[in-house]
Amino acid sequence: MPLLIVMLVFLLSASSYSCKNTQKSYVTTKSTISQSGGLATAHPLATEVGIQILRDGGNAVDAAIAVHFALAVVYPSAGNIGGGGFMMYRDKEGGMYALDFREKAPKLATQDMYLDDNQNVIPGLSTKGSLAVGVPGAVAGMEAAYERFSQLKDWNKLLEPAITLARNGFYLTALQAEKLNKKKSTFVEINPAIESPFTNSKSYVEGDLFVQKDLAKTLTAIQNSMSEGFYQGEVADKLVAQMKERGGLITHDDLQAYEAIWRDPITFMYKEYTVHSMPPPSSGGILLAQLFNGVEAHDFKGFHSTEDMHRIIEVESRSYADRAHFIGDQDFYSIPVRELTSKSYMAERMSDYDENNATLPDSTSHGNIESEETTHFSIVDQAGGAVALTTTLNGSYGSSLIANGGYLLNNEMDDFSSKVGHPNLYGLVGAEANKIEPEKRMLSSMTPTIVEKDGQLYMVLGTPGGSTIITSVFQACINVMEYGMSMNDAIQSCRFHHQWKPSEVFYEEDCLNPSIIKNLQSMGHTMKSRSPIGRMEGILVTKDGYEIAADKRGDNHAIGY
Ligand code: DON
Numbered sequence: 001m002p003l004l005i006v007m008l009v010f011l012l013s014a015s016s017y018s019c020k021n022t023q024k025s026y027v028t029t030k031s032t033i034s035q036s037g038g039l040a041t042a043h044p045l046a047t048e049v050g051i052q053i054l055r056d057g058g059n060a061v062d063a064a065i066a067v068h069f070a071l072a073v074v075y076p077s078a079g080n081i082g083g084g085g086f087m088m089y090r091d092k093e094g095g096m097y098a099l100d101f102r103e104k105a106p107k108l109a110t111q112d113m114y115l116d117d118n119q120n121v122i123p124g125l126s127t128k129g130s131l132a133v134g135v136p137g138a139v140a141g142m143e144a145a146y147e148r149f150s151q152l153k154d155w156n157k158l159l160e161p162a163i164t165l166a167r168n169g170f171y172l173t174a175l176q177a178e179k180l181n182k183k184k185s186t187f188v189e190i191n192p193a194i195e196s197p198f199t200n201s202k203s204y205v206e207g208d209l210f211v212q213k214d215l216a217k218t219l220t221a222i223q224n225s226m227s228e229g230f231y232q233g234e235v236a237d238k239l240v241a242q243m244k245e246r247g248g249l250i251t252h253d254d255l256q257a258y259e260a261i262w263r264d265p266i267t268f269m270y271k272e273y274t275v276h277s278m279p280p281p282s283s284g285g286i287l288l289a290q291l292f293n294g295v296e297a298h299d300f301k302g303f304h305s306t307e308d309m310h311r312i313i314e315v316e317s318r319s320y321a322d323r324a325h326f327i328g329d330q331d332f333y334s335i336p337v338r339e340l341t342s343k344s345y346m347a348e349r350m351s352d353y354d355e356n357n358a359t360l361p362d363s364t365s366h367g368n369i370e371s372e373e374t375t376h377f378s379i380v381d382q383a384g385g386a387v388a389l390t391t392t393l394n395g396s397y398g399s400s401l402i403a404n405g406g407y408l409l410n411n412e413m414d415d416f417s418s419k420v421g422h423p424n425l426y427g428l429v430g431a432e433a434n435k436i437e438p439e440k441r442m443l444s445s446m447t448p449t450i451v452e453k454d455g456q457l458y459m460v461l462g463t464p465g466g467s468t469i470i471t472s473v474f475q476a477c478i479n480v481m482e483y484g485m486s487m488n489d490a491i492q493s494c495r496f497h498h499q500w501k502p503s504e505v506f507y508e509e510d511c512l513n514p515s516i517i518k519n520l521q522s523m524g525h526t527m528k529s530r531s532p533i534g535r536m537e538g539i540l541v542t543k544d545g546y547e548i549a550a551d552k553r554g555d556n557h558a559i560g561y
Contacts, residue, residue, distance in 0.1 A: 024171045024207035026557070031488035031549045033542070034560020037380035039063060040537035040550040044557040045170055046070040046079070047550075049161040050379060051559045059151040060381040061089060062158060064389050065142045067377055069162035069219065072138075073212060074170050076198075076408055077179055077396045078375040078464065081218070081230065083410040084137030085374075085391030086278045087145060088265065088448040090457060092383040096267070096276050096450065097149075101141020101260040102441045103134030103412040106249035111436050114418040121418045127425060129190050130248030132399040132411035134442065135258050138391060139222055139230040144260040146226075159223035166219055166406075169211035173555045177204035183397055190400040198402055214406025221405075231255040238404040246401070257439070268341055270296060273458065273481060277449040277473075279337070280330040283323045284447030284470050286340050290319040291474040293346035300482045304494070304512065306519040307355070312478075313498045313505050313525060314359065316471050318349050320428075320500035328433030329441040335433070358524035373397070374464030376448065378537045380546055382561075386460045386539070388448035390469070395425055415442035426466035429501055445469045451477065458541050459487070463551070465534035468497045468506070472534040480540060487540035488549040495533040504528045 026044040037060075039050045049070040050063040058066070064087065071079025084103040090096050114125045126132050146155060172180070180198065187198045197210055204210075221229035229235060236255050243250045265276045266285025270292040277285035294315030301307045327335055339345050352359060374392035392410070393399075399411035417430030424430075426445075434443040447469050451459035459480065463472045472495050479490035494511030498504070505520065509529040517527050535551040537558070550556035 026173060026555065028550065028555055028557040030552055030558060031547065032558050032560045033545045033547055035545045036382045036561055037546055038548045038558065038560030039377060039379040040548050040556060040558035041067055041071065041377040042375040042535060042554055042556050043071060043075045044555065045074045045165060047557040047559050051561055054381055055561060057152060059383065060379040060385040060387040061145050061149040062152045063379050063381065064387040065146055066158040066161055068138065068142055068389065068391060069159055070165060071375055072407065073162050073165045073215060075375055078373040078392055080391060080393050080408065080410065081138050082136045082403060082407045083391060083393040083398060083412065084141065085389060086282055086446050086448055087387060087389040088276060088278060088450050089149060090386045090450050092385045094455065096265050098263045098265040098278055099141060099145055099260060100263050100281065101137035102281050102444060103137050103410055104258060105413065105436055105438055105440050106135055106254045107251065107438045108249040109436050109438050113436060121422050126414040126418050127395060127411045129399055129401055130243055130246040132413050133248055133250060133401065133409045134412040135250055135254045136410065137258060137260060139227050140258050141260040143227040155226060156223055159219055163216050163219045163223060166212040166216035169209040172204055172206060172208050172210050174206035175555055177206050177208060179396065180204050186400045191402045194402055196402050196406065212406055218405035218407055231258060235405050242404050266341065268292065272453060274452040275449065277447055280327055280335055281441035282444040282446050283327045284445055286327060286337060287319045287323055287470045288447060288449065288474055289341035290322065290346055291315055293343050294319065294350055303479065303483045304516055306516055309496065309516065309520060310523060314353055316498040317500045324429050324500065325431060326433060328443050332437055332440045333433045356523060374446065376462035376464055376537055378460040378462065378539045380460060380539050384457055386450055386457055388450055388460045388462045390446040390448045390462045392446065412442055415444060427502055428467050428499065447473045449473050459538065461536060461538035463534035463536035467499045468533045471497045472536060476536060476538060487538045487547045491536045491538055491549045492552050497533060506530045508533055
């Protein structure tokens with residue numbers, strides 16, 4: 001292409017994104033109907049990036065790649081290149097694919113790396129700083145998705161919006177400014193003497209321009225050399241040097257050995273629906289099957305009725321007990337997937353169900369639910385291809401360690417079981433199946449999910465929320481399938497959660513009827529209100545078109561086209 005045309009194309013593509021970026025505040029749409037598809041993501045600018053790719057002829061996978069990189073810029077608390085995640089893809093012919101780009105333990109990791117001499121867990125070691133970091137999978141994941149399914153076949157174009165947003169900056173939302181300010185002292189503690197927009201002394205307010213020049217350079221290296229630009233060369237050298245200097249374990253060998261993996265989705269029937277979700281190392285698909293199987297025989301009485309909530313709580317509790325015992329990375333540990341997901345297993349598991357009383361384990365302590373952050377987006381393209389993708393750094397801003405390339409590194413190592421029975425950041429306990437081993441993937445709850453009805457695309461959804469992800473996805477599905485809600489109502493309505501240990505039912509503050517709370521308490525449930533649960537993005541196929549909905553709990557934004 002002659003130089004002039006190259007420059008013109010660059011300027012046009014750059015200006016179309018920077019022009020979207022002249023607004024200092026954002027108006028978000030929580031629900032929209034569209035005839036030909038669309039998407040919902042956690043940030044308005046990422047949603048804009050995705051719709052532009054779809055309009056330019058990209059398919060859902062192209063849009064997902066561009067959105068994933070854009071979120072690494074405009075949603076740095078969870079969007080990432082230094083983390084990992086999972087993607088479910090249904091192509092327009094109905095082929096179903098699951099991509100695993102979960103982080104891995106470094107080769108030098110050991111089972112007791114977070115324990116002191118007395119075998120006690122050292123607080124903070126698996127959550128903050130260099131030792132908390134798993135080998136990132138995001139860039140390899142995006143490349144794998146691109147190589148197999150891109151329609152545009154234009155990697156440069158998919159990276160360009162993210163690079164522009166990092167280089168020119170974007171305006172912070174009020175929520176983002178607040179979160180960055182709250183985290184400032186941790187950033188400074190973990191990254192002494194680093195100059196970055198995360199550590200500077202400025203107190204942010206809504207509308208401040210957030211510029212990430214170093215990140216723009218790293219993204220440009222990825223644009224130029226695809227995953228080699230991240231796992232090899234200068235970006236990799238810098239990360240390995242930083243790890244050495246800061247007592248981390250990741251080596252060049254780890255980076256070069258990282259591979260994203262296509263896996264067989266977990267697929268099961270619930271009544272007239274076929275549900276497809278993520279297999280291990282996510283527990284999402286297996287638990288979702290257990291949850292659905294556990295309520296299939298139940299006669300639903302009504303949304304948030306005592307009877308339905310009691311049943312769901314009891315099913316959730318039993319399923320999470322199984323999660324702690326049976327599930328880990330299937331490349332390292334044999335998981336009885338067929339048994340766990342069978343209808344007969346769950347029928348047996350519910351045989352001691354008492355419709356009048358809670359049958360819950362002894363209480364145990366739980367982790368900190370304040371700093372959770374992951375992000376999910378759902379996309380449907382014009383041809384009916386669909387992507388559900390959940391990606392994370394684990395905690396909010398991950399390990400808080402800023403790589404020398406200007407991107408944040410995950411603290412996903414905390415998703416391993418540091419010690420049998422010791423609760424992680426989300427209060428989840430684990431044992432042998434999820435112990436730390438070199439090159440193993442840590443167990444996840446991320447549950448990107450695609451549902452079919454009569455063989456046709458029906459629903460695309462997922463959410464952040466740590467351990468609450470699986471129960472949130474389940475409840476949103478039930479809201480649609482059993483209570484006849486719209487996607488928007490299913491997403492915005494109140495959620496509750498039980499995860500076996502601690503022996504408590506968490507529910508979102510001020511949203512349950514006090515009489516239902518009383519009823520459940522009198523049955524023996526310990527009820528505990530908490531901050532909002534998850535931030536879901538969902539798409540439902542309706543007779544009027546695609547209903548695209550974005551969670552009211554954040555800056556989430558839905559667009560159709
Ligand atoms: O993979 C997991 O299950 C966790 N690392 C996800 C963390 C998360 O969802 C935090 N979010 N709000």
